[in-house]
Amino acid sequence: MNATVIRTDGEALAVADELAKQLRRDSALRDRERRLPHAELELFSRSGLWAISVPKAFGGAGVSYVTLAQVIARIAQADGSLGQIPQNHFYALEVLRVNGTPEQQQRLYAEVLAGRRFGNALAELGTKTAHDRSTRLSREGDGYRINGRKFYSTGALYAQRIPTSVIDDDGIQRLAFVPADAPGLQVIDDWSGFGQRTTGSGSVVFDNVWVAAADVVAFQSAFERPTPVGPLAQILHAAIDTGIARAAFEDALHFVRTRSRPWVDSGHDKAVDDPLTLKSFGQLSIRLHASEALLERAGEFLDQAAAATPETAAERVAAASIAVAEARAISTEIALAASTTLFELAGSQATLAEHNLDRHWRNARVHTLHDPVRWKYHAIGNYYLNDVNPPRRGTI
Structure with a gap:
């Protein structure tokens, strides 16, 4: 398998934008018919995007966490499932970066640069908690x-x-x-x-x-000492939800502009002039922009944590974990809000199966259950009020 080797952050974002246009075309059809995206994943991995976190020392772009999160968000906007599929691929590469031997890094990074994909077999059913393992x-x-x-x-x-x-x-x-x-x-x-x-x-x-x-x-040692592994996993989840939210918001805009009718009591001839519709879009846009801004901010905190010295690592990883938890909390809320409010604003026509707009809510509802957002608020409050650092694991 041959893949393009991306060299810079800017190139990664440009490739993601171009690829997203192609992945968006049949995303509703793939979801409706559950067409497994084998061909799309070949295109995705051959683009070089699956290797963008490989460190420069091993021939990769070594992009910032900010860029990595933005790439995932843009792909998830095009297709929520395709945005999630590489999440644990990048998670495994981060474990390899912080815990692998030089020989392991050289060999496995080379596979990724060639276009090979890593999946995951982490979670198990039937254990006492979601973190317990018996394999x-x-x-x-x-x-x-x-x-x-x-x-x-x-x-x-x-x-x-x-x-x-x-x-x-x-x-x-x-x-x-x-x-x-x-x-x-x-x-x-x-x-x-x-x-x-x-x-x-x-x-x-x-x-x-x-x-x-x-x-x-x-x-295990990646969580016994301060490393970016846990918050890296979480920022990718936040990116997926932010991308889903953006897709739902954009589809709502398009539907209201082209198909929706105004409510009779609005006194207007066009749905786009309905004052209550305008208010709702204003509220959604503010929360969506906040999610995108907090996602970028969380990436900046993660970049600082990755560059930390042993003396500052604990402090910076904790701060990054909290910044990521903040992004994760708001991305959960806006993904659910945008994908639900879409139907309130677009009207009954938007529920027709031919549009498959319910996929945004279904994707958001399923993905945001990965770990409970209520515990993120707990961790954030405990950090700011009591100076208590969050736990070191992949799901705060």
Whole structure:
């Protein structure tokens, strides 16, 4: 597989804009018919965008977190599912950056630069909490065997490698970069969520799957010390929701301009002159712009955290986590508000299946359940009021 190698932040944003135009064309159809986006993902990965976080030292663009979040938001605006599919790919690359050995980094980054996609097999069903893991990594010779079952495995269906969270013989959590064609590994397309329908977020089963020791990276230590891994995961979720919100807002504007009728009591001949419609669009636009601004601000905080010295790392990672939580909170709210208010403003015609505008709400509702926004407000309030740093994990 050959992929373009992007060199700069500006190039990444320009490529994302051009690609988004192509991905937007059949996004409603793909959602309605659940057409898995194999061809679109080939185009996406060959564009070079899946490699933009590879550090410059290894031949990548090493883009800022600001740029990475904006790229994801622009793709998610075009298609919410396609915006989410690479989320854990970038998460795995961040774990590799902070915990991988130079040899692991060189080899795995080279695969990504060539256009290979990483999926994920992290979460599990049936555990006490969403953070608990039972999938085992057992030593065998110069490698390991993996046994277990995963769910919510976004992107695994389309990946060449599947980074998998496992518990080793010492009870330590690690991340195994398992080849997708490894014997005993089965990816099952059993995702039935009513939103984000083409993300492939179903099951992955490991039946005595062998993995080389060189493909196993330290994972737990990324949260035992201050690193950007947790807030990086979260800012990408905020970017996805912000992109979905922007798509719903733009579709609402278009529908009201071209199809909607004014309410009889407005005293106007056009829906675009209805004063209450104008007020609602004003409220939505302010909240959407706030979400986009907080997303950019969160990226700036993350860039500062990544550049921190050991003496300042704890403080800067905590500040970045809070900035990201703020963006995550407002992006959740505006994604749900814009995708719901769309129908109030556009009217009954907007509910017709031929438009498939309900996909925005379905996508927002499903994706924003990734982790509860109510706990973000708790973490933010505790930080500012009591000087309590947020927990170090991927879902504050």
